[in-house]
């Protein structure tokens with residue numbers, strides 16, 4: 631599991647080994663990691679493998695998934711969906727364009743799955759990108775036409791599928807510039823992609839427009855859309871509840887305010903890190919270095 635976690639973008643803070651070794655680990659993880667499942671309710675499951683958590687709805691209208699991991703994982707989770715009573719994947723919603731959530735498009739798109747994403751994420755998928763993970767960088771090449779979303783939206787989109795209303799919500803730049811929260815109104819569940827990381831500090835793709843303040847605002851607006859009974863599916867880490875999302879927002883707000891005060895008095899990144907604005911969460915969340923680096927960049931950019 632550790633090998634897998636090293637390759638979750640949401641856990642970039644634990645990236646430590648040289649990039650080549652991580653790529654080796656990724657290949658091995660993709661070969662050896664099985665799909666495991668968590669049933670949230672009948673015909674409604676979270677699938678774990680390599681990459682972002684997948685949410686699956688199975689029913690009379692067919693199969694809809696949120697996020698699609700890597701091409702090597704597609705046959706594995708299609709088999710799992712089959713064993714859960716589903717058929718072909720009719721719709722795949724990408725919470726954002728990062729490879730560990732959307733590379734599965736390269737298999738699903740050509741097979742006829744309708745791919746869905748926020749418009750900015752589709753734009754990113756049409757070009758070559760570099761993701762700066764602080765300790766390493768990851769190049770993500772443009773997708774072929776067949777792997778691009780065929781349905782996009784700007785702020786809101788709605789599905790009526792398998793007996794419930796499903797809202798796709800975008801609230802501006804956060805983890806990336808094209809994040810989607812997918813709210814299943816009937817099941818009272820939301821998938822937040824990497825805007826919510828429940829496995830460590832969040833990664834902020836600040837080189838590509840991501841923003842710490844944006845993550846706080848995005849999560850706050852999602853909280854305004856749901857109630858305390860909702861199940862919350864993070865991009866990475868265990869499934870949790872609305873209270874955990876509320877605590878995450880409170881943590882990030884406290885850290886942001888501390889950093890902003892330091893930055894306001896002219897502190898460098900090194901000085902901010904030395905002041906340990908994340909101190910009380912580090913034991914639980916891990917090394918904050920990458921998170922502080924990306925947060926510092928986004929906060930100093932906001933001041934200009």
Ligand SMILES: [Zn+2]
Pocket residue numbers: 639640726728731805824
């Ligand atoms: Zn991501």
